[in-house]
Amino acid sequence: xxxxxxxxxxxxxxxxxxxxxxxxxxxxxxxxxxxxxxxxxxxxxxxxxxxxxxxxxxxxxxxxxxxxxxxxxxxxxxxxxxxxxxxxxxxxxxxxxxxxxxxxxxxxxxxxxxxxxxxxxxxxxxxxxxxxxxxxxxxxxxxxxxxxxxxxxxxxxxxxxxxxxxxxxxxxxxxxxxxxxxxxxxxxxxxxxxxxxxxxxxxxxxxxxxxxxxxxxxxxxxxxxxxxxxxxxxxxxxxxxxxxxxxxxxxxxxxxxxxxxxxxxxxxx
Ligand SMILES: N[C@@H](CCC(=O)N[C@@H](CS)C(=O)NCC(=O)O)C(=O)O
Numbered sequence: 475x476x477x478x479x480x481x482x483x484x485x486x487x488x489x490x491x492x493x494x495x496x497x498x499x500x501x502x503x504x505x506x507x508x509x510x511x512x513x514x515x516x517x518x519x520x521x522x523x524x525x526x527x528x529x530x531x532x533x534x535x536x537x538x539x540x541x542x543x544x545x546x547x548x549x550x551x552x553x554x555x556x557x558x559x560x561x562x563x564x565x566x567x568x569x570x571x572x573x574x575x576x577x578x579x580x581x582x583x584x585x586x587x588x589x590x591x592x593x594x595x596x597x598x599x600x601x602x603x604x605x606x607x608x609x610x611x612x613x614x615x616x617x618x619x620x621x622x623x624x625x626x627x628x629x630x631x632x633x634x635x636x637x638x639x640x641x642x643x644x645x646x647x648x649x650x651x652x653x654x655x656x657x658x659x660x661x662x663x664x665x666x667x668x669x670x671x672x673x674x675x676x677x678x679x680x681x682x683x684x685x686x687x688x689x690x691x692x693x694x695x696x697x698x699x700x701x702x703x704x705x706x707x708x709x710x711x712x713x714x715x716x717x718x719x720x721x722x723x724x725x726x727x728x729x730x731x732x733x734x735x736x737x738x739x740x741x742x743x
Contacts, residue, residue: 614627676710
């Protein structure tokens with residue numbers, strides 16, 4: 475029995491849904507309303523003390539951290555294997571997973587900053603009448619988990635002008651440049667077979683696309699072709715598209731469209 479605690483738009487929850495789809499597993503879901511604070515309810519905190527999604531419960535086992543969850547699923551349900559290849563390819567795959575989830579240096583962090591700085595900050599600002607700094611900080615303090623509070627203030631106040639935004643978008647640009655080189659040598663990120671590395675970055679690429687930032691890889695034929703192949707997989711539909719919340723997608727598209735000219739300048743500098 476597999477039960478996933480998740481959220482429509484969460485990039486890490488989508489990562490786990492893609493893994494479940496790749497494995498063809500049946501699962502039960504419980505959606506959390508993150509704006510209503512479901513993640514802070516005691517029952518959920520007992521499963522995931524960091525107050526984030528996803529959490530997977532498999533029989534008696536509680537699993538947190540999306541990278542760990544997808545590795546767990548690959549161990550527990552090895553058909554099809556998503557870590558095939560040589561020892562070196564598997565090491566390459568783990569390095570890419572680590573690059574994604576590496577605290578404030580990781581791509582997950584960069585993507586959160588870019589998402590909030592481009593679009594979701596507008597969601598948050600909507601909840602604060604008058605938009606004065608003190609009330610905005612209070613709203614961040616009330617609604618966000620301890621980790622997000624550390625970086626969110628600057629991003630919400632300054633958006634695309636924040637230093638943290640610049641660092642984040644350049645981090646993502648560097649990642650795409652590195653992918654372009656890697657994918658010039660191998661068909662998939664860590665070798666000749668689709669692996670957890672490709673799976674893990676799929677929802678991050680989809681987030682960039684929802685923001686309308688495809689210009690970041692338009693000149694990169696290998697990345698463009700790789701992403702096209704990821705989108706053709708049924709797991710893209712089942713893990714991402716089937717769960718999209720149209721209102722949030724609209725916020726991402728509108729916010730992204732507005733900031734893109736500045737983003738384009740930042741990445742060309
Ligand atoms: N390292 C964690 C990160 C989890 C995370 O940051 N989840 C986000 C969604 S992608 C979340 O739940 N945020 C809570 C919030 O927005 O209040 C993982 O990979 O599972």
